[in-house]
Amino acid sequence: MNKYALLVLVGVIVLLSAALIGTLVFMTNKPVESRAVQVIYDIAPMEPDSELWGRNFPNQYSSFLGTGDNVLDTTYGGSSKFSHLEKDPRQVILFAAYGFSLEYNDDRGHEWALTDVREIKRVNETTPGTCYSCKSSDNPGLWAEMGMAEYDKMKFSELGEHINNTIGCANCHEAETMRLIVTNPALEEALEAQGKDWRTFSRQEMRTVVCANCHVEYYFKGDGKYLTFPWQNGTKVEEMYEYYTEIGFKDWEYPEALTPMLKAQHPEYEMFTAGSTHYNAGVACADCHMPYARDGAAKYSDHNIRSPLFQPERACGQCHNDVAYVTGRVAVIQEQVYNTKIATEDAIIDAINAIKAATANPASDQALLAEARELHRKSQFYWDFVSAENSMGFHNPQYVLKILAESTDLARQAQMKAAQAANDPSLLQVDTYYLNQESGALAP
Ligand code: HEC
Ligand code: HEC
Ligand code: HEC
Ligand code: HEC
Known part of the structure; x- marks a missing residue:
């Protein structure tokens, strides 16, 4: 290596070191944005209090x-423990003979x-x-x-x-x-x-x-x-x-239909991380x-x-300029998801009724009936994955609507299989369920 190259190299090193020292001095002199109060008391590891x-x-x-x-409360969520069963009595039928048909409240x-x-x-x-x-x-x-x-x-x-x-x-x-x-x-x-x-x-x-x-x-x-x-x-x-x-x-067996059921629990993490726009954007x-x-x-x-x-200016406004627009989107997304979810519930209840009838019929084809139950199990778990998730679809709207579409399809297939198993076209009846205000019962 010649002398000049060595000189240049030493020069570069000196310059870089000066830059590094300068940066460090600058950083320590800059007032740190205080994010926490100074620790005064020692806290024991895993202190529960x-x-x-x-x-x-x-x-x-x-x-x-x-x-x-x-x-x-908000339109679909919020902090009171309102009853999901009162708000949507279809769920009493969907969870028949399981704890969730006794009491099922919103989170607070x-x-x-x-x-x-x-x-x-x-x-x-x-x-x-x-x-x-x-x-x-x-x-x-x-x-x-x-x-x-x-x-x-x-x-x-x-x-x-x-x-x-x-x-x-x-x-x-x-x-x-x-x-x-x-x-x-x-x-x-x-x-x-x-x-x-x-x-x-x-x-x-x-x-x-x-x-x-x-x-x-x-x-x-x-x-x-x-x-x-x-x-x-x-x-x-x-x-x-x-x-x-x-x-x-299985979590429980559906009465009279004998389907081995699954109950989904609050899958907010899985829903959000399944490729939602926000998760993919690093939110x-x-x-x-x-x-x-x-x-x-x-x-x-x-x-x-x-x-x-309750505080969209702080929660959304840190990233979105038009807070009214994005909260408006939440309202639209949630309403669409809610209505689609109710249509799915109607389809599942039709399937349950058909499977019950086919199960009660001794002449039913047992292999087809087993297929119908499998479709019911899958359909209801998919629906519940959306229903038990607490954002009414907002955490991942596209994925939620895809799951509900599949769930409705599976429920109608289950109903058709049951009708086929019992060889009874009357089981193909399509109903919309609503609450009879007088009797308090849910009926077509
Ligand atoms: C449900 C989970 C959760 C609980 C419970 C929780 N924290 Fe936090 N905490 C967080 C998260 C998330 C952050 C943000 C951390 C980050 O940005 O790195 C945070 C940040 C902090 C910070 C760093 C400064 C700040 O505000 O960002 C402190 C200090 C803190 N929490 C104290 C507490 C104390 C004290 C309690 C109990 C009274 C508590 N936390 C309970 C989740 C929790
Ligand atoms: C981009 C913003 C955003 C992110 C990120 C987000 N959420 Fe949410 N979350 C919302 C909105 C909006 C709602 C709907 C609130 C409502 O209906 O009142 C909601 C609802 C909820 C609820 C129900 C709240 C209630 O009032 O009952 C829970 C629980 C929840 N989110 C947990 C999570 C968890 C856990 C994550 C991460 C895995 C997450 N959220 C990520 C915006 C977000
Ligand atoms: C140790 C378990 C635990 C952790 C960790 C936890 N949560 Fe929760 N969270 C719960 C439970 C349980 C409830 C319901 C409480 C109830 O209804 O009595 C709840 C309720 C909520 C609610 C509803 C509040 C309301 O007023 O309706 C939101 C929103 C929420 N959690 C978000 C989060 C977020 C975001 C994180 C992570 C930063 C988180 N939680 C971490 C257990 C947890
Ligand atoms: C930390 C930043 C951040 C926060 C906080 C945040 N968002 Fe976003 N949001 C984004 C990014 C990034 C996108 C992706 C599109 C873009 O670049 O504008 C997005 C997209 C959206 C979209 C379009 C979704 C789509 O699929 O195209 C809506 C609606 C939205 N946000 C609503 C909200 C609402 C409501 C809140 C508050 C509850 C919120 N966001 C909070 C960063 C954020």
């Missing part, structure tokens, strides 16, 4: 407490989670402890202490003695660092089965994944009621259905449900998690 965390983070804590005060704020699970009529002496998995900040500590298998084996009443706190900071944060973490072992295992490690996820991805600790489809595996997410084949409705069929799982659950708020110079995430329609 949110109030203790709140001493360090008063803005996050007081906004979090707000989830206990929300009572207003995180502060209410523990109260609501203890009050619901679906809970009885046989209810497994597993039902507490998404309701309490005591869980991370209990899982670490006894392991999830032991936790899930306990009865609801027995486990309840160890549970004193509703959802809290420990469900989403690591106390030492305040970073977002996966706390539910079932989520950890479901991600692992897909070859994913959340510790490698970006911060933006964690702003969605942290909600998947609870806002997901799940089932209780085996006699130990082991909490399991059916994600082995993937998280699309098609892939979960395939999984349930492979393992021969996270927390962007809409926990928009930034300000307390003087401090910027913090609003922990009063609720419908974004």
Whole structure:
């Protein structure tokens, strides 16, 4: 190497170092935008008492407490626990002989989670402890202490003695660092089965994944009621259905039709991440449900998690200029999805009636009848995947309408197969169900 080249090289190195030092000095001199209050008290790992965390983070804590005060409703959601069965009595028929036909209320704020699970009529002496998995900040500590298998084996009443706190900071944060973490072992295992490690996820991805600790489809595996997410084949409705069929799982049997049924649970995470416009654009659950708020110079995430329609300026306006336009789109999308969903329900009820009649007929072709039941099972799970999801389609409108179209088609096929099985064309009758205000019964 000649002398000049060496000189140039040294010159370049000196310049680069100066630039780096300059940048560092500039960065440290710049006032940091304060996103959190200085940590004053030590918080024990997995501390279940949110109030203790709140001493360090008063803005996050007081906004979090707000989830206990929300009572207003939106057109399809909101924070009161209105009855889905009263709003749409078709669901009493669709869940016949299953707990959800007894009481099925809309979700409300995180502060209410523990109260609501203890009050619901679906809970009885046989209810497994597993039902507490998404309701309490005591869980991370209990899982670490006894392991999830032991936790899930306990009865609801027995486990309840160890549970004193509703959802809290420990469900989403690591106390030492305040970073977002996966706390539910079932989520950890479901991600692992897909070859994913959340510790490698970006911060933006964690702003969605942290909600998947609870806002997901799940089932209780085996006699130990082991909490399991059916994600082995993937998280699309098609892939979960395939999984349930492979393992021969059923939640209950439909009375008189004898169909082995599945109940879907709040699959917000799966619906949102199945290629929705927002997810593909890198938007996270927390962007809409926990928009930034300000307390003087401090910027913090609003922990009063609720419908974004109560504060669209902050929830949507951070990205969209025309807030009235996008909230108008929400109204249109939800109305279309709601009406399509009701048409699907009518089709499923027709299928149920036809299968019941064909089952009661001893001359029915049993092979065709079994096919009809399989179509009913699939149709209702697809419908429920949309119905039990809490955004009335907004999280992924195109996907939701595709699923409902398939579900309606499957239900009509089920009805036709049942008519064929019984060789009875009268079972092909198409009805629209409505509530008889006088008798209170649902009838064509
Ligand atoms: C682009 C904004 C946006 C994103 C991202 C988003 N949501 Fe929503 N979410 C909404 C809107 C709008 C509604 C409908 C609210 C209503 O009907 O009042 C909603 C409804 C809900 C509801 C029911 C609220 C109620 O009032 O009953 C839950 C629960 C929910 N979302 C959870 C999630 C989860 C979990 C994620 C991420 C997996 C997510 N959301 C991502 C906008 C969003
Ligand atoms: C530890 C479990 C858990 C985690 C984690 C969790 N949720 Fe929830 N969430 C629930 C439960 C349970 C309810 C229903 C409580 C009730 O109805 O009593 C709920 C209710 C909601 C509601 C309805 C509020 C209302 O006023 O109607 C929204 C919106 C919501 N969650 C969004 C989110 C978002 C966004 C995340 C992630 C940042 C998240 N949740 C993380 C368990 C959880
Ligand atoms: C349902 C999940 C959830 C719960 C429960 C929760 N947080 Fe958070 N928290 C989040 C999310 C999501 C963020 C945004 C993190 C990010 O942007 O990296 C956040 C951010 C924070 C931050 C960072 C500063 C900020 O505001 O963005 C602090 C501090 C914090 N939370 C404190 C708390 C405290 C204290 C509690 C209990 C009272 C709590 N959190 C409960 C999900 C949760
Ligand atoms: C963090 C940014 C962000 C937030 C917050 C956000 N959006 Fe969006 N939204 C986007 C992006 C990016 C797109 C993709 C199209 C585009 O580039 O305009 C989009 C697209 C949309 C579309 C068109 C959807 C489609 O399939 O073409 C609607 C409707 C919409 N958003 C409504 C809302 C509503 C309502 C809220 C608040 C509840 C909201 N958005 C919050 C970033 C955001």
